[in-house]
Amino acid sequence: DVKVTQSSRYLVKRTGEKVFLECVQDMDHENMFWYRQDPGLGLRLIYFSYDVKMKEKGDIPEGYSVSREKKERFSLILESASTNQTSMYLCASNPWGQGLAGELFFGEGSRLTVL
Amino acid sequence: AQKVTQAQTEISVVEKEDVTLDCVYETRDTTYYLFWYKQPPSGELVFLIRRNSFDEQNEISGRYSWNFQKSTSSFNFTITASQVVDSAVYFCALSEAGYSGAGSYQLTFGKGTKLSVIP
Numbered sequence: 001d002v003k004v005t006q007s008s009r010y011l012v013k014r015t016g017e018k019v020f021l022e023c024v025q026d027m028d029h030e031n032m033f034w035y036r037q038d039p040g041l042g043l044r045l046i047y048f049s050y051d052v053k054m055k056e057k058g059d060i061p062e063g064y065s066v067s068r069e070k071k072e073r074f075s076l077i078l079e080s081a082s083t084n085q086t087s088m089y090l091c092a093s094n095p096w097g098q099g100l101a102g103e104l105f106f107g108e109g110s111r112l113t114v115l
Numbered sequence: 116a117q118k119v120t121q122a123q124t125e126i127s128v129v130e131k132e133d134v135t136l137d138c139v140y141e142t143r144d145t146t147y148y149l150f151w152y153k154q155p156p157s158g159e160l161v162f163l164i165r166r167n168s169f170d171e172q173n174e175i176s177g178r179y180s181w182n183f184q185k186s187t188s189s190f191n192f193t194i195t196a197s198q199v200v201d202s203a204v205y206f207c208a209l210s211e212a213g214y215s216g217a218g219s220y221q222l223t224f225g226k227g228t229k230l231s232v233i234p
Contacts, residue, residue: 009158042119042206042224043160090160100222101148101210103165109158 003027004107006091012113019078021110023091030096032074033104034058034066037088046089049074050096081114088112118142119209121225128197129233136192136228138207144168148210148220149183149190154227155203166190197232204229 007022025032034046045058047066055066063085067075074093078085088111092104120139128134140149151163164174166183174181178195194201207225 040226042226044224045222088158090158092160100220103150103162104152104160105162106152106160111158 004091004093004105006089006107006110008110009108010111010113012115013081014115015082017081017114019081019112019114021076021078021089021091021112023074023076023107024072025074025091025093025105026072027093027095027105028071029093029105030071031094031099032068033092034064034074034076035090035092036060037090037109043090045100046076048100050099078112081112083114086112086114118211118223119207119225121205121207121228123228124226125229125231127231127233130199131196133193133195134197134230134232136194136205136207136230138190138192138225140188140190140207140209142188142209142211144211146212150206150208150210151181151190151192152206152208153203154206160206163192194230197230199232199234202230202232 004025013019032049035043036046037043044060046060046064047058048056049068052068052071065077088109090109091107094102094104118141147168149166152160153163154160171183180193182191204227206227210220210222
C-alpha cells in the first residue's frame with residue numbers, strides 16, 4: 001500500500017527556533033512536494049523535488065528550505081521559525097513524469113504552532 | 116485571479132441525502148486536468164478523481180459521480196445517499212500548463228468545501 005509518512009503530527013516551537021519537518025515515502029517515487037494548508041487559502045506549494053539533491057521553488061518558498069539527500073526522504077526546514085509559519089504542512093509524492101499533472105499521494109500532515 | 120472557485124464553504128446534510136459540491140475553474144489552456152481530493156479529519160488528502168480536458172464524459176464510482184461541463188467551466192461532484200464517513204473537506208484542483216518552477220504544470224487548489232453529514 002502506498003505510504004507517505006510525516007514524522008511529527010503536532011509540533012510546538014518558539015519563534016526563532018530551527019524546525020525540521022520530515023517526510024518519507026515508500027513508493028520509490030521521484031517527485032516529492034511540500035504544501036502548506038491554511039484556512040481560507042487552500043493548499044499552496046512551498047517546494048518541489050524531482051530527484052535526489054534537486055529542488056525547485058514553489059509559490060511560497062520564502063522562509064523555507066528543503067533537503068533531499070535520499071530518494072525516499074524530503075525534509076522541510078524553517079531556518080528561523082516565525083509565528084506566521086504556524087500552519088498545517090502536507091508532504092506529497094508521485095512518480096516521475098506525473099508532477100503536478102498527476103495524482104498526488106499525501107501524508108497525514110504536520111501541524112506546526114510557532115509561539 | 117482565483118482559478119478554482121468552490122463557492123460553498125460549508126455544507127451540512129442529513130445522512131442518506133444527496134449532495135453536490137460545486138467547482139468552477141478558469142483557464143486559457145486547452146489541455147488541463149481537474150481533480151477532486153477528500154481530506155477526512157485525519158488530515159491526509161485522498162485522491163478521488165482526475166479528468167483531462169478532452170474527456171467530458173461524466174463518471175460514476177459507487178455513490179460518487181462527477182459532472183464535467185466545459186461550457187460552464189465546472190466540474191461538480193455529487194455524493195448520492197450520503198453517509199457519516201463522507202464528512203470531510205473536499206478540494207477541487209486544476210492543473211494547467213505553465214512554468215511554475217515545479218515542472219511544466221501548475222496545480223491550483225480551491226479553498227475547499229467542508230461537508231458534514233449528520234446521522
